[in-house]
Amino acid sequence: MDLAFFIAPLAVSGISAVLAAVISISDRILNNYGDVAININKGKKSVTVKGGAPLLISLSEQGIFVPSACGGRGSCGACKVKIDSDIGPHLPTETPYLTKQELSENVHLSCxxxxxxxxxxxxxxSLFNVRQYDAVVEKIVDVTHxxxxxxxKLPEGSEVSFTSGQYGQIEVPPYEKVKEATQRAYSMSSAPSQKGYLEFLVRLVPGGIVTSYVHQYxxxxxxxxxxxPFGEFMVRETDATMVCVAGGSGMAPFKxxxxDRIDRGVMDERDIWYFFGARTKKDLFYLEWLEELQSKYERFHFVAALSEPQPEDDWTGETGLITDVLGKYLTETMPKGDVREGYLCGSPGMLDACMNVMRKxxxxxxKIYFDKFA
Ligand SMILES: Cc1cc2nc3c(=O)[nH]c(=O)nc-3n(C[C@H](O)[C@H](O)[C@H](O)COP(=O)(O)OP(=O)(O)OC[C@H]3O[C@@H](n4cnc5c(N)ncnc54)[C@H](O)[C@@H]3O)c2cc1C
Ligand code: FES
Structure with missing residues (x-):
């Protein structure tokens, strides 16, 4: 038998082993970036970190928390940072989340x-005020199915100074669905006056990592x-009529x-229309509280609408998609000619449809502000 038959595979595997060793050594050399300085806001702050890690992670290790609704997986687009130095072209994983203007301004996804x-x-x-808290779960209530x-409850002596409408990132530990601790964004549903505590409304997304943990464990x-706190979704202090729309856990920032407006004694200082869309009666919650507000405050109007009311719901309120109900009120019921601002929270599909109605x-x-719960 030809000797080459035995030697050829040995030679190939030998070359492969040498190549692997070379790649491994060069990788170690190449990846030893040493210390890297991050200069923030033209010298306002400067930190030195070990090179090689994602910017998002290195900043968080230094107590500077850039928003991250997907925990650094490159799938939320929340972690945008403007880079003032040349770090080369954008990665294909970044471009879907960046506008033309952001691309030209060298905005990157820090993860x-x-x-x-x-x-x-x-x-x-504002990111300099963001902090990490090791809190304790005080109470869990099922507000719907x-x-x-x-x-x-925040650690003794801590409080989060935030503006109503903002959100926090909650973290769940590794469990059977995920190998590492995972964070997602949730709007605060408590008012800033409730010092020492934060409240969230977490809707179960079937198969979702964080919501399954919250609901099961x-x-x-x-x-x-x-x-x-994070986020820009907050009330602009003007006299404009607030046209608010929410569905599901989109209730959180509005609560x-x-x-907060009740606490500050300004609830009746401007007109507020709050439209809440749900499928059936079992998806409605906080109804009593909202109806009480409507009867107490002349300028607060609450409209709940069911898209699929069931016979047993005995529903006498508005029916149909919240977009249609919003359109109907804008046409028939709400005053004409007033200055309006839109505030919306909930699923991207519902928000896009409602924003189209508002534009019409x-x-x-x-003047349309929103947080898409994506
Ligand atoms: C600024 C902001 C504020 C938010 N506030 C709230 C809040 O107050 N309450 C709340 O419940 N959620 C809120 N969210 C959504 C939340 O951050 C998570 O995206 C959501 O809870 C799903 O997380 P998960 O880990 O369970 O699912 P993941 O593991 O991230 O997702 C699992 C699968 O479900 C899909 N999916 C993700 N979200 C949804 C959805 N909403 N509906 C249908 N499918 C989905 C994903 O595409 C994926 O395929 C907010 C999001 C943002 C960006
Ligand atoms: S953290 Fe979600 S894309 Fe970067």
Missing amino acids: QVKLKTDIEIDIPE DIKEVLI LKEGQRMRVIA SIFQ FGMTDD
Whole structure:
């Protein structure tokens, strides 16, 4: 038999082994980026970190928390940071989340930027106020068949200074669905006056990592990490009529906003129309509270609508999609000619459809504020 028959495979495997060793050594050499300096907001702050890790992670290890609704998986687009130095072209994983303007301004997804050399970045000053809290779950209440109200107690002496409408990132530990601790964004449903506590409304997304954990395993008395506050969804202090629309756990920021206005004694200082859409009566919650507010405050109007009312629901309120009900009220019931601002929270599909209705009635995008729960 030809000797080459035996030698050829040995030679190939030998070359492969040498190549693997070379790649491994060069990888170690190449990946040893040493210390990297991050210059933030033109010298306002500067930190030195070990190179090689994603910018998002390195910043969080230094107590600077950039929003991250997907825990760094490159699937939420929340972790945008403007980079003032040249770090090369955008990765294909970043471009779907960046507008043309952001691309031209060198905005990047911080979870996709691997720190290799010194870097200069620009972040909103408000991020310097974001903190991580190791809280304890105080109370869990089922407010519907798929939404839990979760109240957490912050460590003794801590409080989160936030504006109603903002959100926090809650973290669940590794469990059978996920190997590492995982964070997602949840709007605060408590008012800022409730010092020492934060409340969230968590709707179960079937198969979802964080919501499945919260619904199946989270117990009162358990520790829970929260990072807060984040976000720009907040009430603009004008006299404009507030046209608010929510569905499901989109109720959360509005509960906080209305309670905050009550606490500050300004609930009746402007007109508020709150439209809440649900499928059936079992998806409605906080009805009593909202109806009580409507009878107490002349300028607060609450409209709940069911898209699929069941015979046993005995529903005498509005029916149909919340978009149609919103259109009907804008046409028939709400005063004409007033200045309006839109505030929306909930699923992206519902929000897009409602924003189209608002635009049809002359509301402009610069006066429509929203958080898409995606
Ligand atoms: C700013 C902001 C505020 C938010 N506030 C709230 C809040 O107050 N309450 C709340 O319940 N949620 C809120 N969310 C949504 C939340 O962050 C999570 O996306 C959601 O809870 C799903 O997380 P998960 O880990 O369970 O699912 P994942 O493991 O992330 O997702 C599992 C699967 O479900 C899909 N999916 C994700 N979200 C949805 C959805 N909403 N409906 C249908 N399918 C989905 C994903 O595409 C994926 O295929 C908010 C999101 C943002 C960006
Ligand atoms: S953290 Fe979600 S895309 Fe970067």
